[in-house]
Amino acid sequence: MNLTQYVDQLRQELAVAAEAGGDEARALAERLTAPLESAARLTxxxxxxxxxxxxxxxxxxxxxxxxxxxxxxxxxxxPPPAAEAFDAQAEYAALMRAQQVPPPPPAAPAAPDAAEDGGTARINLRLPAHVKSRVEEAANRDGLSVNAWLVRAVSGALERPEAPAEAKSGRHGSWSADNRFTGWVR
Structure with a gap:
């Protein structure tokens, strides 16, 4: 996208506005247009x-x-990934069973609608280098930008159903690290 035409248009608008102020204003506008070009491009x-x-x-x-x-x-x-002709989830599950690897958590929900939460907000997130590289790999694997992948991951983490209070407290059983509940039932 060529920004030059927009910067030139801004320069012309400034010159027109300066014409109303006389010769002094016109001279000032001419001196200001060159330094303002980089600020206009950045904006x-x-x-x-x-x-x-x-x-x-x-x-x-x-x-x-x-x-x-x-x-x-x-x-x-x-673009979002196209639908595959084969059942990728079933293929992945079969591969994981063959390798005896526990299945991944359920897919995260789509990013929330901006109108739903009042727009977007910008934050700075500091990650250890090894975590950042894993996030980038996961985003590439899913065909997403890092930002879109992180939005999905955070949304998914926030949407997970909480365990019942009794189960968390350990009164009748306990939750294991792989989200299995063990205990007894009456």
Missing amino acids: LLNALSAAADEITVDLAPGSVDVRLRGVDPEFVVT
Whole structure:
């Protein structure tokens, strides 16, 4: 996407506004337009990035990313994965049984609707390097951006049903690490 036309349009609008102020204002506007070009480009990039974030929330599990190549941004759209001709979940379950690996937790729900929670919020998340690389691998494996994958993971963690209070307290049994309840029943 070529931002030059938008920056030029902003420069022309500033010149038109300065015309109303006379020669002094026009000279000031001419001196300010060159330093303002980089600030205008940065502001446009921030707006495009915010728009891509909003679109990603609606497109999940697909995503839209903004990448800067040279001086102009480009959009990278990752569509949601297409439906497979075979039953991938059954294939995975058979493979896990053969390797005697416990099945993964249920799939996380889709990202919540932005209108439902009042929009998106930006946070900084610090991860250990080894965890970050595993998140990136998982996101690539699922065909998602890291942001979309993290939104799904957090949403899934928040949607898991809680264990009954009695079971958590250990009065009649206990929950094991693999979400199995052991105990007795009357």
